[in-house]
Amino acid sequence: MTQGQTGPVSTSANVLSVDAMGGDKGPATVVAGLAMFLGSTPAARAILHGPAAQLDPLIAHHKIGDRATVHDAPDVVKMSDKPSNVLRHGKKTSMWSAIDAVRDGKAAVCVSCGNTGGLMALSMLRLRKAEGVNRPAIACLWPSRNPAGFNVMLDAGADIRADQDDLLTYALMGASYARNGLDIARPRVGLLNVGTEEHKGRAELKVAHELIARAADKGDFDYVGFVEGGDLPSDKVDVIVTDGFTGNVALKTGEGTATLISELLRGALMKTPLSIFAAILARGSLARLRKRIDPRRVNGGVFLGLNRTVIKSHGSADATGVAAALHLAYRLAQSGFSDKLAARVASAVALAQDQGQDGVADPANNNTGK
Amino acid sequence: MTQGQTGPVSTSANVLSVDAMGGDKGPATVVAGLAMFLGSTPAARAILHGPAAQLDPLIAHHKIGDRATVHDAPDVVKMSDKPSNVLRHGKKTSMWSAIDAVRDGKAAVCVSCGNTGGLMALSMLRLRKAEGVNRPAIACLWPSRNPAGFNVMLDAGADIRADQDDLLTYALMGASYARNGLDIARPRVGLLNVGTEEHKGRAELKVAHELIARAADKGDFDYVGFVEGGDLPSDKVDVIVTDGFTGNVALKTGEGTATLISELLRGALMKTPLSIFAAILARGSLARLRKRIDPRRVNGGVFLGLNRTVIKSHGSADATGVAAALHLAYRLAQSGFSDKLAARVASAVALAQDQGQDGVADPANNNTGK
Numbered sequence: 246m247t248q249g250q251t252g253p254v255s256t257s258a259n260v261l262s263v264d265a266m267g268g269d270k271g272p273a274t275v276v277a278g279l280a281m282f283l284g285s286t287p288a289a290r291a292i293l294h295g296p297a298a299q300l301d302p303l304i305a306h307h308k309i310g311d312r313a314t315v316h317d318a319p320d321v322v323k324m325s326d327k328p329s330n331v332l333r334h335g336k337k338t339s340m341w342s343a344i345d346a347v348r349d350g351k352a353a354v355c356v357s358c359g360n361t362g363g364l365m366a367l368s369m370l371r372l373r374k375a376e377g378v379n380r381p382a383i384a385c386l387w388p389s390r391n392p393a394g395f396n397v398m399l400d401a402g403a404d405i406r407a408d409q410d411d412l413l414t415y416a417l418m419g420a421s422y423a424r425n426g427l428d429i430a431r432p433r434v435g436l437l438n439v440g441t442e443e444h445k446g447r448a449e450l451k452v453a454h455e456l457i458a459r460a461a462d463k464g465d466f467d468y469v470g471f472v473e474g475g476d477l478p479s480d481k482v483d484v485i486v487t488d489g490f491t492g493n494v495a496l497k498t499g500e501g502t503a504t505l506i507s508e509l510l511r512g513a514l515m516k517t518p519l520s521i522f523a524a525i526l527a528r529g530s531l532a533r534l535r536k537r538i539d540p541r542r543v544n545g546g547v548f549l550g551l552n553r554t555v556i557k558s559h560g561s562a563d564a565t566g567v568a569a570a571l572h573l574a575y576r577l578a579q580s581g582f583s584d585k586l587a588a589r590v591a592s593a594v595a596l597a598q599d600q601g602q603d604g605v606a607d608p609a610n611n612n613t614g615k
Numbered sequence: 616m617t618q619g620q621t622g623p624v625s626t627s628a629n630v631l632s633v634d635a636m637g638g639d640k641g642p643a644t645v646v647a648g649l650a651m652f653l654g655s656t657p658a659a660r661a662i663l664h665g666p667a668a669q670l671d672p673l674i675a676h677h678k679i680g681d682r683a684t685v686h687d688a689p690d691v692v693k694m695s696d697k698p699s700n701v702l703r704h705g706k707k708t709s710m711w712s713a714i715d716a717v718r719d720g721k722a723a724v725c726v727s728c729g730n731t732g733g734l735m736a737l738s739m740l741r742l743r744k745a746e747g748v749n750r751p752a753i754a755c756l757w758p759s760r761n762p763a764g765f766n767v768m769l770d771a772g773a774d775i776r777a778d779q780d781d782l783l784t785y786a787l788m789g790a791s792y793a794r795n796g797l798d799i800a801r802p803r804v805g806l807l808n809v810g811t812e813e814h815k816g817r818a819e820l821k822v823a824h825e826l827i828a829r830a831a832d833k834g835d836f837d838y839v840g841f842v843e844g845g846d847l848p849s850d851k852v853d854v855i856v857t858d859g860f861t862g863n864v865a866l867k868t869g870e871g872t873a874t875l876i877s878e879l880l881r882g883a884l885m886k887t888p889l890s891i892f893a894a895i896l897a898r899g900s901l902a903r904l905r906k907r908i909d910p911r912r913v914n915g916g917v918f919l920g921l922n923r924t925v926i927k928s929h930g931s932a933d934a935t936g937v938a939a940a941l942h943l944a945y946r947l948a949q950s951g952f953s954d955k956l957a958a959r960v961a962s963a964v965a966l967a968q969d970q971g972q973d974g975v976a977d978p979a980n981n982n983t984g985k
Contacts, residue, residue, distance in 0.1 A: 474865065
C-alpha cells in the first residue's frame, strides 16, 4: 500500500467509523445497533458521524460515551440525492465525514445505512480504487446450504457493466472476502451463466471463464466453472461472480421470492383454528427457520476494490441489522482485509502481465497494468 | 397470416400435437398426463409423436385410443443433443414430427418436454419467425400476488441478447399472452431494471423504456415503467420484460430460493416431536401453500414470435405437470392465440413506421420493416 492519501491503519484496527444518518429509521436505530455491537465486543471502539445535538443524547442514553466518540457533521445525504449532487455538495454530510475518518486512518472500516449510489461515489472519490481495479464491486451474502450458511455473490450492483477483466478481478476479490469474512481457506468460485456447458453465454463470459481458471492456483481458490441462478444457494460453490446488473436483479429476485413465500406461509397458517393452533405449537421451529433466512443476519454489502473497506448496511435495517453490519465490519477490520485484498489483486495483475494476458483483454478497459 | 408454409388452423383448434419423448421420465409419464388432460377436457383431441411400438400399449392402457392418434417417429432428441445436431439429423425424431403437425395445420399447438435449445431451433426452422419479430422469446409464468396468481415474464432464455426493438416486441407479445393465457383484458407491462428511476440501467433499456411507453395505447396495455427483481411476484405489474440472459438467471434464482426455503421449512418442522405434531395438524394448510407455489402448476414455457405456438414443458415434469402444460396449450389453441399475436406485432410494426421510429432503433438489428 503506497497510496499517498491513505495513512496506516494498524493503530485503528479496533475502531469503526459509523455514519449515524441516512437510514430509514433514523440515528436512534443506528446508535441502538452500535450499543448492541459494543456490548458483545469489548475491544471495539467507534467514531459516530452526524449532528452532535442529535447524537450526544443517544450516546448518553445507551451509556456508550466511553467507547464511542461523536464527530459533528451537520448535513445528511438523503435517499433521493443523486450521486453527482453528493459529490458536489456533500462535504458537510455525515457520510463524507464517516468515509474521511477511514481515509485518514482514524478508523479501519466505514459503515453507513445511507444511499448506495452516493456512498459508492463518495467512497471512490475519497478512498480511490485499489491498484489494478477498474470497477469496484459490492459483495453480498446469500443464504446457502454450505456449512458457513452463506455464499458470497458479487457484483450486487455497484456497476451495471463488467467486462472479462472486471469479472476476473471480482473472482479474486470475492475469494479474498470469503477467506477473511467467512473463514473459508480455499473458496470455490463459480461464474454465473445461463447454463453450465462451455459453449453457453455471452462472449465476455467465455473469455472470463478462461481467465479465472488460469488465475485459480495463484489466487488460492478453486474454480468450479459456470454456475446457474439455481446454484446461488448451493453447496457446490462459495463465491458467485457476475456483472452488477445481473447480480442486482438476482439479489432482488431472491429477496422477493423469500418474502412472497413467507407471506403465503403466514397466510396459510393463519387460515383455520387448527392451523393457528399448529402454528403456535411449531413457533420455536418456525422462529429458527426465520432466523436462518433472516435478511438482517446477512446485512452488509461490502464495497470491494477501494483502498479501504466500506460496508453498506440496508437502509431499512433495524438495530439487529445494524449490529450485524458492525460485526462484519469489525471482523474484516481485525483481519487486515483491505491490505490483503490489495495484495491479492496486485499479485494477479503481475501474473497476468507475466503471461501476456493483455492480448486477450479489451485494451480500452484494461487498467491492470497501472 | 400470409406465410405460405403454414396452413389454416381453424379446423384443428381442438387438436394438440404432443411430443411423447425427451422428458426425463419417459413416454409413460407424458401419456399419463395426456390422459389426465383429456379426462377433464371432453372436446380435446391429440396427435402423439414417438415410436409406435412404445406408445400404442400406453394409449391402450389409458383407454384414450379414440381421442389420441399415434404418429410413428422412431428417433428421439436427447437432452445432451446440441441444437445444430438436431437441425441436421433430427428429421425422424418425435420432436420434428410434433412441430410439423402444427406446421401442416393438423394441430393448433405443439407441446414437448424435450431439450429446450433443440426445440427452439427446430421451431424456428419449421415454423419460421412471425412477421416483425427478430428474436422469438420464451414466456414463463411467475407465482404472484395478483388475482390470477401469476405474472408473465419474458424472455426466460430463448436468446441471451435483446436490443431495444426486441424488448418492445417482447412487451407486445407478453401483453397478448397475458390477455389470451391469463384473461387480463389490459395487462400492465414493466421493464426489468436495477432501479425504478429513469436514469438507471443500460442504454438500450432507456430507449426501450420510451418505445414501450409509446406503444402502450395501440397495444392495449398499460406501461408501468421500470420494475426491479423484487417486483416479479408483485401485484403492480402483470408482464415483466427482460433479455433472455437476465430472465433465465432470475427464473432459476427464484426457483432455487423457493426450493431452499421448502427444504429448510421441512427440516424445521421435522426437528422435534412437537413440531412434527404441529406439521401434521397444519398439513391441509401446508398442502394448500405447496399447491399455490407448485412449479408443476406453472409448467409450460411458451415460445412467442413464431407462426404457431410451441410450449416447452419442464423436462422433469410428472403427469400433473404435463397435464398443466396441455391445459395451457388448449386454452391458447381455443383463443386463436397465434393469429392474434401475429396481428398485434404486425400492427405495432406499422405504427412504428408511421411514427418514423426507425431513427431511434439500431438499424443493424431492425427487421421491423420487413
